[in-house]
Amino acid sequence: MTRVKCSKLRGKKPDELQKQLEELRQELNTLRVGKVTGSGGAQKLGKIRNVRKSIARVLIVTHQTTKDNLRALYHGKKYKPKDLRRRKTRAIRRLLTPKEKSIQLRKVQRRQWAFPQRTFAVKA
Amino acid sequence: MGPKKETKEASASAKKKDTSAATTTATASAKKPTKPTGSATTATKVVTKERKEKVKSTALKAKQRVVRGNQLTRKRKIRTKPRFRRPFTLRLQRQPKYPRRSVPKRNRLDHFAIIKYPLTTESAMKKIEDNNTLVFIVNIRANKPLIRQAVKKMYDVDAEKVNTLIRPDGEKKAYVRLKADHDALDVANRIGII
Numbered sequence: 001m002t003r004v005k006c007s008k009l010r011g012k013k014p015d016e017l018q019k020q021l022e023e024l025r026q027e028l029n030t031l032r033v034g035k036v037t038g039s040g041g042a043q044k045l046g047k048i049r050n051v052r053k054s055i056a057r058v059l060i061v062t063h064q065t066t067k068d069n070l071r072a073l074y075h076g077k078k079y080k081p082k083d084l085r086r087r088k089t090r091a092i093r094r095l096l097t098p099k100e101k102s103i104q105l106r107k108v109q110r111r112q113w114a115f116p117q118r119t120f121a122v123k124a
Numbered sequence: 125m126g127p128k129k130e131t132k133e134a135s136a137s138a139k140k141k142d143t144s145a146a147t148t149t150a151t152a153s154a155k156k157p158t159k160p161t162g163s164a165t166t167a168t169k170v171v172t173k174e175r176k177e178k179v180k181s182t183a184l185k186a187k188q189r190v191v192r193g194n195q196l197t198r199k200r201k202i203r204t205k206p207r208f209r210r211p212f213t214l215r216l217q218r219q220p221k222y223p224r225r226s227v228p229k230r231n232r233l234d235h236f237a238i239i240k241y242p243l244t245t246e247s248a249m250k251k252i253e254d255n256n257t258l259v260f261i262v263n264i265r266a267n268k269p270l271i272r273q274a275v276k277k278m279y280d281v282d283a284e285k286v287n288t289l290i291r292p293d294g295e296k297k298a299y300v301r302l303k304a305d306h307d308a309l310d311v312a313n314r315i316g317i318i
Contacts, residue, residue, distance in 0.1 A: 028236075029278070033316045036243070036317070038244075070226045080222060081222055081226035083225060
């Protein structure tokens, strides 16, 4: 069987992907049986690796498309699932937001408005 | 002035009729005619207004008490047992505003993962022929019911019983005895061992 390509998989529907996954898994099963019984030979044994990686590719594509769809679904909503939120680091997530940081006392705001930093220049 | 007073009295009495405060109505009605006659014409207006408001408020309070139930002078609950048990309170179900995980975890121990491969050693062959059992190497985290289900799904056979042991090299071996209406030899041929 030829190698399964990710680019080809991305076009498929989820049902088709599931079916392909099942097929690949069955194939892997038979290959493993063949390995134990001693049949097949080097070619069949080499195929095992290909099939394993193909299964991985199908799962990757399935998962990626699901995640992308979910991100589109939750885009703009206030409450998102935690794994769709930005990850960064724990400390950064707990910092003050830029808006919270920019809050100033009324007194300070007035002072800044009334007495801003002035620039002077000497006339040539 | 006259007709005004009468209408006020009428409205006040109508309000009184709604409530069950009998004493207040009696005293109010008794007091009402006496006070205004005793004072001057300008003062009477003020007095009647105050009096009316007081009557109104007491009447309203009484009405509210009847509707709401008296909370200020409530009767104490009689407790007949010395022990206080925590009362049953309302327990609401969870209604999360968002799922914590966007995608639920997939089952990593599915049928394909449970059964790794069948054994084809001499003793395993003997088991197939004599005891109608198949021998599998199985995921170590699988238990007997799971193994039974996996065999059923993969090979369409019913197991009579499943015996498991953990090999010294860390793998789990499962002896799956098939039901009498299945033939282990046929199934083995179908799978590919033989």
